[in-house]
Amino acid sequence: MNKQIREAVELFEEVMIFGTARVIRSVDNPLWKEYSPQQIQMLKIIHKYGPITSGRLADVQGVHKSAISNRLKKLSDQGLIQMVKTETDQRAKLLELTEEGARIVLQSDRVLYEYLEQLLSGQVEEQEVEQFIAMFRKLKNILRWDGE
Amino acid sequence: MNKQIREAVELFEEVMIFGTARVIRSVDNPLWKEYSPQQIQMLKIIHKYGPITSGRLADVQGVHKSAISNRLKKLSDQGLIQMVKTETDQRAKLLELTEEGARIVLQSDRVLYEYLEQLLSGQVEEQEVEQFIAMFRKLKNILRWDGE
DNA sequence: CATAATAGTTTAGGGGGTGAACTAAATCAA
DNA sequence: TTGATTTAGTTCACCCCCTAAACTATTATG
Numbered sequence: 001m002n003k004q005i006r007e008a009v010e011l012f013e014e015v016m017i018f019g020t021a022r023v024i025r026s027v028d029n030p031l032w033k034e035y036s037p038q039q040i041q042m043l044k045i046i047h048k049y050g051p052i053t054s055g056r057l058a059d060v061q062g063v064h065k066s067a068i069s070n071r072l073k074k075l076s077d078q079g080l081i082q083m084v085k086t087e088t089d090q091r092a093k094l095l096e097l098t099e100e101g102a103r104i105v106l107q108s109d110r111v112l113y114e115y116l117e118q119l120l121s122g123q124v125e126e127q128e129v130e131q132f133i134a135m136f137r138k139l140k141n142i143l144r145w146d147g148e
Numbered sequence: 149m150n151k152q153i154r155e156a157v158e159l160f161e162e163v164m165i166f167g168t169a170r171v172i173r174s175v176d177n178p179l180w181k182e183y184s185p186q187q188i189q190m191l192k193i194i195h196k197y198g199p200i201t202s203g204r205l206a207d208v209q210g211v212h213k214s215a216i217s218n219r220l221k222k223l224s225d226q227g228l229i230q231m232v233k234t235e236t237d238q239r240a241k242l243l244e245l246t247e248e249g250a251r252i253v254l255q256s257d258r259v260l261y262e263y264l265e266q267l268l269s270g271q272v273e274e275q276e277v278e279q280f281i282a283m284f285r286k287l288k289n290i291l292r293w294d295g296e
Numbered sequence: 297c298a299t300a301a302t303a304g305t306t307t308a309g310g311g312g313g314t315g316a317a318c319t320a321a322a323t324c325a326a
Numbered sequence: 327t328t329g330a331t332t333t334a335g336t337t338c339a340c341c342c343c344c345t346a347a348a349c350t351a352t353t354a355t356g
């Protein structure tokens with residue numbers, strides 16, 4: 001089996017699978033202590049895709065509906081998400097962010113931005129950032145989780 | 149704030165933080181159903197660094213000793229890990245893989261290899277693999293979790 | 297109208313993690 | 327040497343994540 005590919009696989013595992021978890025744990029910010037990455041992701045998805053149903057959220061996050069149900073309860077208890085009435089389907093619940101929820105999303109963007117900036121400062125060339133973007137765009141497309 | 153960096157941060161988040169979890173969940177293989185990524189990682193670390201103590205494992209995996217204790221119990225119950233006597237320090241427990249444990253490590257390498265191969269087949273140029281390796285080597289160094 | 301499909305919730309069970317309390321062994325120091 | 331302190335690991339309480347199956351309520355369909 002191709003030696004080069006072997007190294008790629010190993011790096012993929014070390015950086016993506018094992019490394020990511022460490023990075024997340026090492027971000028030292030109250031916002032990340034208070035909300036899990038999955039909760040933040042849920043807020044971001046709602047922020048981006050406007051009023052959205054639980055079911056759709058489950059598809060986008062790639063988990064079962066029950067996982068969303070659970071998160072929803074926690075986040076709406078904290079006043080970050082609110083329900084909107086649906087005229088059409090009485091079963092569906094449309095979710096949207098409260099102002100506080102939107103604030104958290106913006107704040108979390110800043111936190112990650114600052115963390116990465118500090119992590120990368122002086123380590124990366126302008127040109128490497130371009131390469132990084134190109135490669136990660138590609139990765140995103142390849143991994144293109146089928147749930148769209 | 150720099151638009152290019154903003155995109156890099158967003159891609160980092162989408163691919164690394166959110167994407168990785170999806171990839172892991174979507175690997176459809178009995179081995180990955182039976183053992184968690186953290187369990188696999190623990191086996192690999194023991195495989196690579198020979199007889200090793202719990203404490204050292206906690207450092208390498210970047211978690212508390214109690215998390216390791218828990219995993220250790222599960223994995224040794226399944227006969228993948230065994231204890232070696234230490235002559236020097238009676239408190240320390242040196243861990244090593246059983247033959248079955250070593251088998252699992254090799255098998256798990258194959259599973260990931262095959263999964264990625266199938267995922268990337270026809271999507272990636274030879275040259276891109278080189279770029280990928282270069283960039284991930286760099287990422288690995290930058291993220292260089294301090295626990296060595 | 298009765299049956300089937302769909303949206304969400306709930307519950308049980310297993311994975312991950314932290315932090316503090318606790319045992320036992322090793323070290324240090326008076 | 328002995329008493330205090332540090333160190334290696336375990337255990338426990340508590341939280342998050344997830345799946346899968348059972349269950350309600352509403353909508354669609356034959």
